[in-house]
Amino acid sequence: MEGMKILDTGIAGTLESSDVMITIKKHSGVEIELNSIVEKQFGRQIREVVRQVLEQLGVKDALVVVQDKGALECVLRARLITAVYRSAGLAEVQWEVFA
Amino acid sequence: MVIRLVSRHTQETQADCMRVLNQQSITWERDIEGSIVIYDCPEGMYENPVATGSYSGNVIKCIAVSKNVAGTGLAQNLITELVNELHLLGRDHLFLFTKPENRRIFAELGFHPIATVHNLVTLMENDPRGLKDYLRSLAEFRIGNEGASLSSGSNTSLPVSAIVVNCNPFTLGHRAIIGQAASESSALYVFVVTEDSSEFRTEDRLRLVRLGVQDLGNVRVLPAGSYVISRQTFPSYFLKSEKIVQESHARLDCTIFKDSIAPALGITCRYIGEEPFCPVTRNYNEVLAELLPLAGIECRIIPRFAHAGRAVSASDVRRLFVMGDMPGVRALVPDCTYDFLNSGAADYALQRIFGDIHGQQAHVWGSD
Numbered sequence: 001m002e003g004m005k006i007l008d009t010g011i012a013g014t015l016e017s018s019d020v021m022i023t024i025k026k027h028s029g030v031e032i033e034l035n036s037i038v039e040k041q042f043g044r045q046i047r048e049v050v051r052q053v054l055e056q057l058g059v060k061d062a063l064v065v066v067q068d069k070g071a072l073e074c075v076l077r078a079r080l081i082t083a084v085y086r087s088a089g090l091a092e093v094q095w096e097v098f099a
Numbered sequence: 100m101v102i103r104l105v106s107r108h109t110q111e112t113q114a115d116c117m118r119v120l121n122q123q124s125i126t127w128e129r130d131i132e133g134s135i136v137i138y139d140c141p142e143g144m145y146e147n148p149v150a151t152g153s154y155s156g157n158v159i160k161c162i163a164v165s166k167n168v169a170g171t172g173l174a175q176n177l178i179t180e181l182v183n184e185l186h187l188l189g190r191d192h193l194f195l196f197t198k199p200e201n202r203r204i205f206a207e208l209g210f211h212p213i214a215t216v217h218n219l220v221t222l223m224e225n226d227p228r229g230l231k232d233y234l235r236s237l238a239e240f241r242i243g244n245e246g247a248s249l250s251s252g253s254n255t256s257l258p259v260s261a262i263v264v265n266c267n268p269f270t271l272g273h274r275a276i277i278g279q280a281a282s283e284s285s286a287l288y289v290f291v292v293t294e295d296s297s298e299f300r301t302e303d304r305l306r307l308v309r310l311g312v313q314d315l316g317n318v319r320v321l322p323a324g325s326y327v328i329s330r331q332t333f334p335s336y337f338l339k340s341e342k343i344v345q346e347s348h349a350r351l352d353c354t355i356f357k358d359s360i361a362p363a364l365g366i367t368c369r370y371i372g373e374e375p376f377c378p379v380t381r382n383y384n385e386v387l388a389e390l391l392p393l394a395g396i397e398c399r400i401i402p403r404f405a406h407a408g409r410a411v412s413a414s415d416v417r418r419l420f421v422m423g424d425m426p427g428v429r430a431l432v433p434d435c436t437y438d439f440l441n442s443g444a445a446d447y448a449l450q451r452i453f454g455d456i457h458g459q460q461a462h463v464w465g466s467d
Binding site for chain 1 (some may be wrong): 172175176182183186209226227
């Protein structure tokens with residue numbers, strides 16, 4: 001699929017325990033700002049997942065701020081995908097990309 | 100728990116917020132636009148408020164959680180709701196005021212400290228790079244970055260100085276102060292306040308200062324942005340607030356200047372225009388004169404430039420302008436300002452000036 005373009009700031013998620021709040025902004029290149037209560041244990045893995053999802057969506061330019069409260073990986077993926085779609089101004093998620 | 104978004108306050112919703120705030124000795128601020136209130140009651144009603152947080156512009160403040168529900172994570176609900184609501188309003192770069200002892204709570208909710216005034220207040224922002232990017236943008240204005248650009252007559256034993264001005268609009272008084280400061284400094288950075296709460300637009304104020312000092316080779320004019328006398332760092336400058344709030348905001352603004360901005364540009368001296376009229380500015384000046392020298396930054400106070408025995412003030416220029424007394428304006432402003440005021444392009448400001456003279460403006464920037 002054609003890469004998605006970040007047009008606006010997008011937010012998804014909450015700051016509650018076991019969730020994650022993702023903020024995506026326009027940027028040149030991909031950069032991740034991670035702040036997690038389990039950074040020491042899972043920081044590397046979280047960044048890996050974020051990069052992987054962005055790659056699947058073809059996002060090449062974005063600043064991703066991840067405020068993690070111990071979210072499971074599936075939650076992280078879901079929040080991130082939602083945030084990307086919101087910031088790209090799209091409503092319909094093309095789930096087949098992730099199949 | 101019932102979470103309620105209040106985007107326009109009534110007496111009743113404000114009373115709910117104040118009930119929670121009072122427990123923490125936090126005062127309600129009059130510029131609050133909206134709030135989140137959490138009630139400890141069954142769904143469908145609004146009784147027993149236990150937590151609240153409010154916003155004004157892109158600033159989150161007046162946050163409080165009742166002691167009997169502390170530690171149950173209500174702060175995360177407040178911040179989640181506030182961030183989402185402000186996002187819908189198109190505000191994503193958020194600032195947050197809190198007590199220094201609560202810094203850690205908000206650090207875990209994505210806010211990064213900008214500056215703290217001991218025992219009084221901490222200012223934070225949700226953009227991990229906000230202040231850093233700002234300081235980097237300042238560095239682009241740095242004199243000397245272009246190599247040996249300083250004129251040969253420059254004297255490196257003179258200080259690198261800064262002055263903050265509003266210039267609403269630019270007068271001969273501003274020009275005189277900037278001229279004197281430039282002659283006593285190796286380099287001078289003129290920060291023009293970019294908060295759009297003055298009668299003249301920021302872009303016009305900035306342009307006139309640039310035009311008016313372009314003959315001074317060691318002067319750079321730059322937009323002050325969010326971190327110098329803005330609604331973020333110094334909200335009480337723009338409204339009538341209690342003395343203690345003003346004092347802590349003045350100290351906060353001063354702390355950001357001495358700890359972050361001055362080092363970024365190598366500033367060792369700050370010039371202040373003497374303030375005979377406005378108590379808020381006078382108090383700010385006193386705070387600067389007290390705190391900056393402790394950080395090794397000299398503070399020089401320059402008296403007002405007088406014309407015909409009267410200190411030149413921008414408010415006089417505005418008054419004369421609105422009365423159509425162009426010869427009167429002529430005597431108080433440099434050519435660039437006169438041409439602008441005389442061109443018709445500045446007429447948009449007439450309405451605003453008129454409103455301020457006849458209305459009760461909270462704080463008309465005293466002087467500048």
